[in-house]
Amino acid sequence: MAERTEIDNFSIDCVIFGYEKGELKALFIKRSTEPDFGKMALPGGFVYLDEDLDAAPMRRLHEMSGLTDIYMKQVGTFGRTDRYPIRRVVTVVYYALVRISDYSVTIGQDASEIHWIPVTQVPELAFDHRELFDAALQTLQSQVHIDPIIFNLLPDEFSLSDLQDVYETVTMQTFDKRNFRRKILRLNILKYTGRKYSSVSHRVARTYTFDKQAYNAMLQKGFMFSV
């Protein structure tokens, strides 16, 4: 790749969420350079002069995981003068939702380790990254109610119990099983696959996929998603 100019007074940081074994996790690196050497931090980077802003976090995520086509949204932009000790840097924060099973981690130059950490067990972070992370988590939690983004955390096929588990984990609430199923199914955005899980030592669950066509069609008709 040709040498490209990096802009050095703004950066991007990514909060990458995944769901695994009943836990919501986020991806952190361990810094291998000063400042804040050895502390955990959000994966981030600079923006090239000839690169659209939103393309930068996508590139970073692709470099780390090989993944494309990732659900990603801006959280906000943070720019207190003292947020980075070396010089003035304003950072734009993004959050992403990925399927951990699809994810194969590559360690970058500025990191010695990389870990999926449950959001309830995040250690002390470098710089103001705790604040950035909290903002991202809050954005996720409020979006999940009004936009069917949660399917980005699940495999294509999932059971209603899987879905309820993710919702309960992300929103930190619990739902009544019968009410949850009624409500979700009545939205008509799930398609029954006709298939079932197998090889579990209890009754097998039906699996569903998210029906994006149906959802978009309903949006046209003024339908409002809400959980």
Place this chain on the structure above:
Amino acid sequence: MAERTEIDNFSIDCVIFGYEKGELKALFIKRSTEPDFGKMALPGGFVYLDEDLDAAPMRRLHEMSGLTDIYMKQVGTFGRTDRYPIRRVVTVVYYALVRISDYSVTIGQDASEIHWIPVTQVPELAFDHRELFDAALQTLQSQVHIDPIIFNLLPDEFSLSDLQDVYETVTMQTFDKRNFRRKILRLNILKYTGRKYSSVSHRVARTYTFDKQAYNAMLQKGFMFSV
């Protein structure tokens, strides 16, 4: 004021909303410099090297209006490489809610005129400002349902009809008068002043104020605002 360094590759832009005579309006300047000389644009500016990011739009608004203590939130950050024709500039967009009657406009250096324009009659704008404006309006419209920010557009004392008018204008919906009043009053966030409008040629309306204490107290108890 001492000379301060401006950072030249990111900027802030403000979408300043006000409500007057049944219309939602926003403040635009007419550009008096190239590029896009003569086009209408959002008021904006650069950030000083030793200035917190969020302080910049506040300063800009203060310079233009003399106002302090303004409701203001980030909308998002826009950074396509081609958004500004001269060089690469990423811009952070804010929206503000003000009482037009409090507002006394001062024209800045980069503007020849400044106007309150109804949001339904916004003309062609400079650069990508139409996109920034649309994003701000959409943010306002979605926030208004879940956060009692609308009071920032009204004088301290207002009647229920005033309030309904603003809601109808901002959300572009209409509400049944009886249902609206019942719903708002049941929230217990309005305080009856005991006073009434006078000198109108019809029955006088009771006036209310927004009870911020009551609202905050309810928030503590897990109350969720919703209109």
Place this chain on the structure above:
DNA sequence: TCAAAAGTGTTGTCGCTACACCCATGT
């Protein structure tokens, strides 16, 4: 046969919608 999760209906309550008339005031 046991353990473990899947799947399924009914009832009460509450909030929402729809709807029409009288009241107070100034001209």
Place this chain on the structure above:
DNA sequence: ACATGGGTGTAGCGACAACACTTTTGA
């Protein structure tokens, strides 16, 4: 007296919360 907006009650419906048992499967 009239024009103008202020102010009020009720009934039906639909969404939501609360609640417990039977079914399927593998070990």
